[in-house]
Amino acid sequence: MKKLLSLLIVLIMLSSLFVGCGSEQTGEEAEEVTVVKIAFMNPLSGNNADAGQQDLNAAELAVKHINESGGIAALNGALIELVVTDTTSDPTQAQSVAQRVLSDEDIVGIVGTGISGLTLPILPIAEKNEVAMITNSISNDITSQGYRYVFEPVPKGNMFGETQVDFLKALNEEFNLGIKKVAIVYENSAYGVSTAEGTKARAESAGLEVVVNQSYPQGFTDASSLVTTVKQSGAQAIFPVAYTTDAKLIINTMKSMDYNPLIIGGGAGFLWPAMGEELGDNINGLLSVASWNWDSKNISSNPELAKIPEDYEAEFGEFMTEHAGPTYSFVWMFKEAIEKTGSTDSVVIRDALAEMTFENTPAALMQPGITQFGDDGWNVKTHPVMIQWQDGKPRTIYPVSDASSDIIVD
Amino acid sequence: MLLGQTIINGLMIGGVYALIAVGLTIIFGVMKIVNFAQGEFLMVGMYVTWLLYKAIGGSPYLLIPPVIVIMFIFGLLLYKIVVKPVVGKGDTAYILLTVGLSIFLQNVVQLIWGANYFSIETTIKTEAIQMGDVSIQLPRLIAFIGAIILVGGLHLFLKKTDIGKAMRATAENSQVASLLGINPSRSFAIAFAIGVVMAGMAGVLLTPMFYVYPRVGQLFGLTAFVVVVLGGLGNITGALFGGLIIGLVEAFTASYVALDLAPVGTFVVFLLVLLLKPEGIFGGGVRKT
Amino acid sequence: MTDFKELIKKQKYSVFIVILFLLFPLISPSDYITHVMVLIFLFAAMATAWNVIGGYGAQVSWCHATFFAIGAYTSFLLFLRFNISPIISIFAAMIMSFILAMIVGYPSFRLRGVYFSLATIAFAEIVKTLLLYFTDFTGGANGLMLPYKGASLMSLQFKTEIPYYYISFVVLALLIFVTWKFEKSKLGYFLKAIKEDEDAAESLGIKAYKVKLTAFALSAVMISIVGPIYAFNISYIDPIGIGHLDLSIKIGTIAIIGGVATLWGPLLGAIIIIPLSEITNALLGSTRGGASTAIYGLILILVIIFKPEGLISLFDKFKGRKKDKKLKVR
Known part of the structure; x- marks a missing residue:
């Protein structure tokens, strides 16, 4: 029995070291930022994987567009890196995934999830870690809990x-x-x-x-x-x-x-x-x-924005969906908040998001083409x-x- | 109209359940395995149908022969590689093995083809036969008839052919069977492969009705168990009638009690049968072990 | 003399281990690692509870997630509606679970083997559907959300994972202790006899039905203690997430992979399965969806093929123990 127990201990320690190794590389803040990390959290396996895949396509396209157009100017062309994570379709796992990802202190913000049942358990984790989360889940409960670090640019259920x-x-x-x-x-x-x-x-x-x-x-x-x-x-x-x-x-x-x-x-x-x-x-x-459509007037009347759904369709072979469009713009919201503040501090970025008004940019894909958050984090301008x-x-x-x-x- | 339509609704979906339950039954009957991966075999069958349809085209129902061949080989391989090592290691081993298999298959399929929903183009899927006020959906009617043919065919196979007789002997008592010169392992392999083929045929018949996607098997998993127990574990014709009864119970609960309580109706009937007649309504299955 | 030495050595080990576990949060590199430890403890505790009936009794139950959910819902509803602390409502959860276990077990134990297992699945589905149906009472599919009202022991809410670590550690220790007591009790002894040969046991005057029912209720009550702690830790519950057959299967899987009908098997199972799913998710989650879960399924298959009696049997060699732990369902 004692051998067993000591082995158990060794196993625990080993496994924790294994998992923990990713999180111990912090404290290089002072140097110039060349990469900005945004966490992508959505189900890529299980019941809701199809929605998650659309979100992933859109987020990757947004990162590609941003990086190809010169990255973040305010940070001397720093590039965005999407930290892609699979929350799975299980709320417990989603929560621990969120904790794992956020133990990386370089994460400036979270994009996702598109499923209310997965977003709700992640909210307290984002709050504790003081990282803003922009979600496209539509549940009324998301912005009614008093959490400060959640933003819901999409219409409510x-x-x-x-x-x-x-x-x-x-x-x-x-x-x-x-x-x-x-x-x-x-x-x-x-x-x-x-x-x-x-x-x-x-x-x-x-x-x-x-x-x-x-x-x-x-x-x-x-x-x-x-x-x-x-x-x-x-x-x-x-x-x-x-x-x-x-x-x-x-x-x-x-x-x-x-x-x-x-x-x-x-x-x-x-x-x-x-x-x-x-x-x-x-x-x-x-x-x-x-909640969103690819050819609403604010997009189709603006040639620059109208190119986005076209690119999406060319890249993935299907039109940009209700899940994909908002997710694309979320990445841009973070980009613009970083441009405005010149900071990669997640708290500063949260405050910027709360105050900014997004208009006529790829960050403002939500109809009617203007996005602004109220005190609870919900986009007061939007409608289905x-x-x-x-x-x-x-x-x-x-x-x-x-x-x-x-x-x-x- | 409501009564007539409810009966038709129940019988038609019952045929679908029977179709899935038959494969489960033959595997249980011969091998005494409760197969938690049957839904995933169905899913594989649907993907095979969809892939063949993309390659060849035509009516999905014409794809039955190649699907049978592919699924039979798939079943045999699966038996040789995965199931055989566990034979004789007890029920729980089977349960966990098949649970693991179902998780594995679901996710490998997702890995290859993604989580997208696929469907095949066929005009048959919205066609229906009108009889007065009552309408019968054509794909469901075909599935219903398919279930009856499958059950009849399987019944004959077990009764008339040598392999079938050997399988029945193995089902009865595998030790005695091996004394009689029957190789139980061979019977197991064939039973398992037939079970997989049945899932494949169900896959063909269901493809016009349901999307092809990694989790499609989950829609039917639990109901299939209920049907199998109701009909008597291991009883092939029982599975057919079990399917029809569950279909009717579901339809009546949905029409006359509450739509979202339909599963409760199903499981309450299931529990009642388990308690009052655990050998299944139609008996013939394995009694108390 | 050697015996005495052994004993000292044994004690040293135990003390060392307990201290290690108690100090772990201090050396834990991040909240995440602590959280994984919390999950290990909670799942080990659930699997330990399952083991009482599923392992020692070989009555494979697939409705343990239901008892877990009953615990979680009871404590959540009492807290949200009447502001009753989960520390108190945990007892209400135990009583609820006991009642439900009687309702489920009373008819189900008239059946044996597979039939019992299937009956438990049916019960689990019924409870899940009812939780979804009575929306006004349970929140239905929307689930129940626990707003953060500041750290407090009475409301089981904390800023960090560390208090949860100690709470779940204590719960696990408690459940293992109960199992240990149970193993040595008359009840445990009877149950093992029934598992070996039910008819023979009956002929010796053991009332199999009653013994199984009692053990089942004990198991249900044990797991319902874990429910509230889990629920308050995750602060959100819904019927699909915590009342689902998938969760029951996960609980049983952990016990079986570790080794059924052993005191430490469920803990070993949790120590392997929980980090495994975290690691596969961390390493493969960002690649195409499905890879991490597929590997999880593959490992399950491999364990069953190569070590069906559970990984704890790896340690049997050291002890020369009889291999009588294999799970047999009759």
Whole structure:
């Protein structure tokens, strides 16, 4: 037993040395900075790996663009290094990954994560280490905890539902659709619940009758029962909130049951390239809300910014997604904050982010083209947009101030 | 309409469950392995289908013969390399081995093709047969019929062929079987490979309905266990009826109780069966061990 | 004389080891390393609890994450709603777990072997779905978040990982001590007899059903102690993250890789598995997704093929111990 125990000790010490070796190289601050480290945290394995991969593509593209255009001028052309980490899709592991990465004191900021359930456990770690985190998760809880080191440039979950309903109202008025009965179906996840809550509240106050308000288990194998229920209710419009696989099931089942209400998707699964591939030409006309879209007016009207989604598409073979766009701009936000302060101190950078206004630069991709954080760290300027798939890509159609295409009604 | 549609919904998804459960059953029946990697075999089958479809094209259903061959070889290799060393080392070893295998396969596939969702172009996926108010989705109907054919075929194989008889003898008692000159290791290998092939066939039939992605097997893993136990562990026809019953329970819970409680309905029925009739509704499986 | 010498030597080792562990936070190079140690202790504690029924009893349970989740939810809800300190609510968590263990175990132990395992999976799924369903009470899929209100022992919140280190160390020591007591108790003795041959044990007058149920409840209560500490450490819980079958499998895996039905096996398992997943993540996480997890799965396969009785058996050679620790499920 004693041999065993002593071996255990040796093992522990060894493993800790092994893991710890990466973190002991600090204290070279005084010398000139040639590399600025930004941590990228997103799930690259497990359930949410597809979203994480889009984020990674975008962040790497941003770093490439910055470094190719001469790096950070304020630091004599210092280059940005992206410290890529896989948070996995497991909150525990995400937390310890964050601790590991942040034990490197040279990290000036964090980009990620795009999944609320992973961002929430990382928040306290970022706070303790005093490193700013710019996240594209949309949960309402993120900026309501009083954390100072988190920034959320994207719209909040409940705003999606509001935009969806406002859009339906506008449609009703403009095209005289006479839609009164609506159905809300959503996946039982943080994202689904917060979106659906917003939709329901706004729909009721807008005088619409919510005939179905139903959640379903995430990753279900059969949408028949769901579609049967909605069809029976006589809903004229449906607001589905679903990730990729569930979205596919719902859409295909509705088609095969010959039930064709107005579909106003709740983002995510209704926006991703996989959906376009799946439905082929049938995708055109599909509507959805989006936290961001690649051809919103603030981007498409600015040739310099319009090049970004083009480069992305050329590089990765698919249009820039709702996850990718914001992540791209986050890297630029850090870049601009460093340019402004000339510092690589993560506290200074946090304070700069909190005060700065981003406008007409790659850091301001979020509509309406201006990003500014409130006291809680949330981007007070932004709002979601509505998209319609046209020619195999989602195009911004609402609100009018962001629209780059007209809605097509058949 | 609701009643009729609910019954159809239940039967159709039940066929899908049966399809996946059959492979699990034959492996358990002969080898007494609870295979936690069956969902991943299904996933591999779907990737094979998708790759072949990209290379050859045509209707996905025409890809069944090459998929069978590829999956059979894959199953045999897997048995020789991974499973064989563990034979006879107890149930827990099997469980952990297959858990490890499932983690491994999922992530290797992700490593190679990424976490993206792929699908194949076929018009069949949104087609349906209308019968009055009730509609039957065509891909599900095909999967349903496929399940029945598979179960029938497998049944005949076990009853009529020499290999099948040898496998049944091994399932009954592998020691006695080896005294009779039957090589249990060979029976195990074939049973395992057939189980993998079944997952591959299920893969072909499911590809029009579901995206092809690394975690797709996880959608069915637990339900497949429920189906197998319900039908009686090791009972092939039981798996078919088990699948249909679970499909119906799920559809009825979803239509008449609450949509997101459908899994609860499934597992409550499962527990009731376990407690009242642990040998499965259709018996014939392994009784108390 | 030699015996006496041995004893002294043994004592020296124990003292040395305990001191090392107690001093570790002082020499720990970073909060991260301390955090990994906390995870090792917590997972070792969970695996130790699992071992009581899964190892000594060979009743492989796949619903231990559920008891863990019950502990975490009980303490979180009591703290968030009524401001009751987790140090007190830990007892409520134990009671909740005990009740649930009775509900789960009462029917499940009518079954043997695989059937028992599958029943526990079904229970775990039901509880998880219900946690998701009763959104008003449990926060549903949104999970529950613990805002940081300053360091305090009563609210188990600290600025650094060091207090968690000592707390989890104490919990682990406590659970190992309980297991040690259990191993030597009548209950443990009966359970081992049942594992060897249930029918024979019954014929000797051992009430197998009752013994298994008691051990199961003990195991559940043990793991529910870990729940609150874990939850307050991570400060965020949700049904998918902590009530999932994957977590149950991880707990069982740690015990089995270390060596079931041994006092130190679960700790060894945690010492290997936790740093392993951290190291593979650190070295391979930034490459294409999947590599680190794939290696983790591969190692699991290799251990099962080459050392199915657990890595603790590597130490058996020194002691010439009988190899009767192999896990058999009947």
